Amino acid sequence: MASLPWSTQLTKNLAERKEAGRYRQQRTRLGAQGVEVVIDGKKRLSFCSNDYLGLANHPDLKKAFIDAVEQEGVGAGAAHLLTGHSRYHQQLEEQLADFMGTQRALLFSSGYQANMGIIDGLMVRGDAIIQDKLNHASLLDGARLSDADLLRYPHVDMSRLHNRLHNAATADHKLIVTDGVFSMDGDIAPLAEIMAQAKQHRAAVLLDDAHGLGVLGKKGRGCVEHHAINQHEMPMVMGTFGKAFGTAGAFVAADEEVIETLIQQARTYVYTTAQPAAIAAATLASLKLVQDESWRREKLQALIAHFRAGAKALGLNLMDSLTAIQPILIGDDNLAISIGKKLEEKDILVGVIRPPTVPKGSARLRITLSADHTEQQLTQLLDALEFAYAH
16 A cells, blocks of 8 residues: 555654654553552552542442443443433532532533633633643643634743733633643642732633642642632632542533533533443542542642652752642653663653653653552652662
C-alpha cells in the first residue's frame, strides 16, 4: 500500500521527538489501581497516580458498581437527553449539588469534555475569556473552540489579571478561568483574590477543581472550602471523579440558569453517550466516603509534610506545593528521563514530565501521593531519590 502523503514528515517528526527526549509510550497495568501496581509484568511502587484518597479499589465502590450493572446493564446506550440518563445519574447530580452548595449539577463523561462544553456552551463572539497561562489544556481548548476572545495572564499574577480584565472592558461578557490546583505545579490558585476581581469587573468565574476536590477542605469540597468562599459568591466549579473520587467522569456545579443553558448548548454534553449507570452508582458510594472519612485527607496531609521534610533534607529542588502533587524541578529533559529510569531500577514509578506539557527548561519529576501510601514507602522513595541523584 502506498504511503500516505504526509507519512514521511510524520516519521521525521517522531524521530525528532525521540531525539529530544519527548517521546511517550503506553504501559500496561495488570490488576487494580493502587500504590503497588504491576506494570509491564513487574511489581512497582507507584507515585504517579491521581488516586489521592485511595478509593479506586475500595470495596464499597466495587459493590455499588456491580449491583448497578446487575440492575442497569453495562452501556448507557444513549445520550442523557434521550434514554441514557438513569436514576443513578439523577441521584448523583442531586447529591453533588447538595455537596457543593449549589442549585444544580450536571454530569459529563470526562473532565476534558466538561471544560470544553462549559466554555463553548456559555461564551460566544463578543465575549472575553481570561485564563491563567498554566491552565489545563482542556480549558485552553474550550476557549479556542468558542468564538470568544482569549486573553491569558502570567501564572497566578493578580495584577496582570486586573490588566486583562481592563483590556476586556468592552466585552459583552467576561469569564475568568483558572485551575484550582495546578496539575503540573501542585500550587493552589488565589481564589479569593480572583473572586474579588471578578466582582469588581462584573465577570463570571469557572474553577477547574479536578485536583482539589475531595482533597482540600474539611469536608473535601476543594478550593472553595479551602478559601472559605461564601456560598452566595460561588464560582462555577468543574470537578472530576477520576482522581480523588476513584471512579470516572466529571460534573459542573452552578446555578439553575447555567445548568439549563449547558443542557441546551454544551455540545460535549448533548452529542455524546452518557456514562454507564454503574459509574454513577460507584461515584455515589465514593461521594459518601469523601464526606464521611476525613481521616483520609488528614493522613494525606501528614504524608505530604513527611515527604517535603525528607526531600528538603536531601537538597532536592521542590516546587512550592502543599497538595498531593509534589513536583521536583530538574530542568533538562534527558536528565529528568535518566533520573526516572534510575528510580524505576529501584522499582519506583514517578511521572517524568517534559515539554510541551510544561514550559521548556522546566522538566520535572511529578510525584503524587495517596492516603494509601505509608511512611515506610515514602522513606523508600526518598532513599531511591538519593541514589538516583548520586549516580
